[in-house]
Amino acid sequence: MTQIRTARFPHPEPLHDKLVLLPVFLPFAGCPGRCVFCDQHAQTGTASMDLEQALRELGERLSLMPGPYGLGFFGGTFTGLDPDWQDRFLKIAGSFRDAGALVHLRVSTRPDRIDPSTLARLRESGVSMVELGVQTFDSQVLERSGRGYDGALAARACEMVRQAGLELGIQLLPGLPGHEPGQWREDVRQTLALKPDVVRIYPCVVMAGTGLADMHARGEYEPWPLETAVTESGWALLRFWEAGVRVIRLGLAGEQGMLSRLVAGPWHPAFGNMARSLAFVYFLEERLRGAQGRVKRIFLPRRFSGELWGHGRANVQALARLGIVKERVEFWSEQDIALEMEE
Numbered sequence: 001m002t003q004i005r006t007a008r009f010p011h012p013e014p015l016h017d018k019l020v021l022l023p024v025f026l027p028f029a030g031c032p033g034r035c036v037f038c039d040q041h042a043q044t045g046t047a048s049m050d051l052e053q054a055l056r057e058l059g060e061r062l063s064l065m066p067g068p069y070g071l072g073f074f075g076g077t078f079t080g081l082d083p084d085w086q087d088r089f090l091k092i093a094g095s096f097r098d099a100g101a102l103v104h105l106r107v108s109t110r111p112d113r114i115d116p117s118t119l120a121r122l123r124e125s126g127v128s129m130v131e132l133g134v135q136t137f138d139s140q141v142l143e144r145s146g147r148g149y150d151g152a153l154a155a156r157a158c159e160m161v162r163q164a165g166l167e168l169g170i171q172l173l174p175g176l177p178g179h180e181p182g183q184w185r186e187d188v189r190q191t192l193a194l195k196p197d198v199v200r201i202y203p204c205v206v207m208a209g210t211g212l213a214d215m216h217a218r219g220e221y222e223p224w225p226l227e228t229a230v231t232e233s234g235w236a237l238l239r240f241w242e243a244g245v246r247v248i249r250l251g252l253a254g255e256q257g258m259l260s261r262l263v264a265g266p267w268h269p270a271f272g273n274m275a276r277s278l279a280f281v282y283f284l285e286e287r288l289r290g291a292q293g294r295v296k297r298i299f300l301p302r303r304f305s306g307e308l309w310g311h312g313r314a315n316v317q318a319l320a321r322l323g324i325v326k327e328r329v330e331f332w333s334e335q336d337i338a339l340e341m342e343e
């Protein structure tokens, strides 16, 4: 006699309250130099950097924002700015925090531009999170990319943020010169060990006018193919989800002007969707490994209907191997996944 067993479980992605995060881009502000891969003007869509103007605009923008919202300073090395400038930006933000509308404040910086007293000052000024542009913990790759610090310093910087009582964000850049998938997976393990609150993954692309573009033109650098970047990001995403770590960005946003400066590399407008849907296939594979019987039906929250089959239906074959075909899939309004197996 046929037996039906049903298992219910949540999607592996950690749930979180959605908060509007207003990004303020200060391209290259405070940076000690130009990193080989970095083209902040194209990536942020922000052309010029006049701190006085940025400060004025910040006050104007915040006065128009309905609360609650978060604010983040990105695109440069916030703690590399003159402390007076840091204070001026944080003071403006602080006045909106005191008024109750601004409920989260974060800054992005480099691992070698923080120390305990800087972090204490940020915390006293109301900063809740520091995002560190770690890129990789592999010292050789960091050296080849001219980052100016090694993996041990990057790890210590992450610990320092935690010890200062601040939330930690880690930005990773898989595919830098000399960075192979094996090193990337080690980066993911090391990142998990540091227990960040959020992670951003930006697979390395070649932008015009950067040092990497010169290396690429000389035949000294080849970015990861798109397929590798999607596979490795999907693998990492599932590891982060399982650990309860939110991945808040996958791939560069296609900002105005960015595409015209993109020379080579694994950029795709649906990159996030591709990696997320693949991570979910990996999740189902792990869930069904060694399971008794075959899939009779699977019920999925409706919000995943655009992701299950993958971009261009890339996941259809992998799902079919698990017994998940169109006729056995239903999208429903529940939040859990339900899997009916028949033996």
Ligand code: SF4
Pocket: 028, 031, 032, 033, 034, 035, 038, 039, 040, 075, 076, 077, 110, 133
């Ligand atoms: S990667 Fe970071 S530190 Fe390097 S130039 Fe870009 S913003 Fe500055």
